[in-house]
Amino acid sequence: MHSEFEQITGLTLPEMLMDSLKTGRRVIGYEKWIPVSVYPLGEILEIWKRFMPWDNQTYFEYDQMAWSQEWDQRVKRHWCHRKWVLIGGNDLYNMYYYCDLDPTPFGIEGQIIYANMETGHMDWVGGDYTEFLARLSPRPCDNPSA
Secondary structure, three states: OHHHHHHOOOOOOOOOHHHOOOOOOOEEEEEEEEEEOOOHHHHHHHHHHHOOOOOHHHHHHHHHHHHOOOOOOOOOOOOOOOEEEEEEEHHHOOOEEEEEEEOOOOOOOOOEEEEEEEOEEEEEOOOHHHHHHHEEOOOOOOOOOO
């Protein structure tokens, strides 16, 4: 049976990620000293519906800028992609984390990627949701990857 998310988006999230997001509450941790929220599934779906009308066609000029940035070979060079599902971030710092359902041949479907919409920086975070959560710490500056 397909979830509401799958019916609306046509995308299937990794099972562990889907199970975690169904709790309906935000999970908050820290990436170094910056607070990061992991959004509940209902909020993720609303964000996806709001931004998908703009998809890659609209972001073509930004994609061209992205080509000049240093980029991880596991992540496709786009500014926005309908198969990047926003799962969390920090709106104040324009930092966002996506579940990438359309990686390059070097990546893994379901990998987590990071985008800073202010600087244009895009990076690979982890091979899956578990690796992403492991990067977050319960307190500022208590990050094992710092």
